[in-house]
Amino acid sequence: MRIDTNKLYRATLETTLGQIEIELDPKQAPNTVNNFVFLAREDFYTATPFHRVIKDFMIQGGDPSGTGLGGPGYKIVDEPVTKNYDRGVVAMANAGQPNTAGSQFFIVQGEAVFLPKTYTIFGTVTGGMDVVDRIAALPVGASTAGEMSVPQQQVAIQKVRISEH
Numbered sequence: 606m607r608i609d610t611n612k613l614y615r616a617t618l619e620t621t622l623g624q625i626e627i628e629l630d631p632k633q634a635p636n637t638v639n640n641f642v643f644l645a646r647e648d649f650y651t652a653t654p655f656h657r658v659i660k661d662f663m664i665q666g667g668d669p670s671g672t673g674l675g676g677p678g679y680k681i682v683d684e685p686v687t688k689n690y691d692r693g694v695v696a697m698a699n700a701g702q703p704n705t706a707g708s709q710f711f712i713v714q715g716e717a718v719f720l721p722k723t724y725t726i727f728g729t730v731t732g733g734m735d736v737v738d739r740i741a742a743l744p745v746g747a748s749t750a751g752e753m754s755v756p757q758q759q760v761a762i763q764k765v766r767i768s769e770h
Contacts (some may be wrong), residue, residue: 618768624633626732634727661715676707686722695728714741
């Protein structure tokens with residue numbers, strides 16, 4: 606554990622379309638916040654694209670391969686989800702099975718999104734929802750699975766800065 610769960614952590618995602626400010630929640634999801642902070646401080650997210658975009662649902666990033674199949678080379682344990690997936694919520698993506706999250710995360714862009722509570726919520730957007738909306742509005746094409754979610758314009762995370770208070 607590299608974070609202090611009694612401190613406040615904020616992440617600033619510098620993207621090619623602007624900044625997204627996220628307040629991380631170490632009390633609710635200490636292991637997930639610890640993982641995200643660790644990866645950000647190691648520059649893992651630098652130059653990673655938002656590879657999955659579904660308007661009125663979410664934008665997803667954190668995969669250095671840009672395919673939706675990449676990650677840090679390890680998996681983390683899920684943490685209990687007590688909140689709803691409301692607009693601005695930041696949660697870990699997974700491979701559809703328990704305890705398969707690694708580095709990929711998504712930001713809920715839509716209103717009243719229903720998902721099973723299997724994606725650990727670890728933060729909330731506090732600034733830059735207009736940037737999230739712009740990313741979500743990009744034209745998309747079909748993924749290899751046929752889902753209309755591959756942005757036709759690449760939008761990347763240039764850097765994630767972490768502040769600790």
